Amino acid sequence: MLKRPEHVVALDVGVTWEPNAPEALFLQLERRAFVVLRAHSADSDTRDVVLVFEGFTSAVVGGPNDEAHHGHRLWRSGLSECLWAGEVFASSYIDALQQSNRVHPYHDAARFAELRHFILLLKEGIFECVARDVLARRSDGARSEILTEILNQAR
Numbered sequence: 551m552l553k554r555p556e557h558v559v560a561l562d563v564g565v566t567w568e569p570n571a572p573e574a575l576f577l578q579l580e581r582r583a584f585v586v587l588r589a590h591s592a593d594s595d596t597r598d599v600v601l602v603f604e605g606f607t608s609a610v611v612g613g614p615n616d617e618a619h620h621g622h623r624l625w626r627s628g629l630s631e632c633l634w635a636g637e638v639f640a641s642s643y644i645d646a647l648q649q650s651n652r653v654h655p656y657h658d659a660a661r662f663a664e665l666r667h668f669i670l671l672l673k674e675g676i677f678e679c680v681a682r683d684v685l686a687r688r689s690d691g692a693r694s695e696i697l698t699e700i701l702n703q704a705r
Contacts, residue, residue: 558628558636558669565599565686566590566634569616572673575693577700581606583679584700585670586693597688598696605682607665608647615674622676624669632671635684641667644680 567587575586583606587599603609614621622629629636648662668684670677689696 554640556624556627556638556640556642558624558632558638560628560632561635561637561668561684563601563635563684563686565688566593567599569671570673574672574674574677575697576609576611576677577697578606578609579700583609583681585677586689586696587672589688595688597690598693600687600689600696601670602685602687603668603679603681603683604685605665607680608643609677609679610643611677612675614676616671619671619676629669629671632669634671636669636671638667638669638678641680643667643678647680 566589568590571588573588575584577584577586581604583603585601585603587601589596589599619625620630624638644662644665644667647665648659651657651662664682665680666682666684668679668681670679689699691699
């Protein structure tokens with residue numbers, strides 16, 4: 551059976567965020583990563599959106615911004631159909647992570663089989679993350695309180 555090439559499928563994480571707010575906050579602690587975003591202006595729940603990436607392995611944050619998302623390497627491979635988030639299948643990112651880890655004396659290919667490649671479209675760029683899962687929650691605290699809460703969870 552032929553392996554389908556790398557492609558993106560829209561992912562519903564249960565929340566949407568403000569597409570024109572450039573205040574995304576990123577935090578990584580051990581095997582978890584967090585993205586904090588402003589709630590969408592049309593959302594009746596105005597609390598911030600907190601995406602928690604469990605089993606975090608790696609992330610890339612950067613361009614292109616929203617005016618050039620169509621320049622991303624995965625745009626024609628399904629990313630163009632994603633409004634908020636997507637999941638990348640047959641991920642070359644995960645393949646590259648596994649390839650570089652093969653030199654480790656305790657390399658375990660099975661560990662990489664459970665990983666997923668997530669992608670978020672943001673105002674000032676794109677967030678790509680390799681993790682086991684993503685969970686969404688809300689927080690009504692100020693950004694400083696959200697950070698304190700996250701840091702306290704890590705203790």
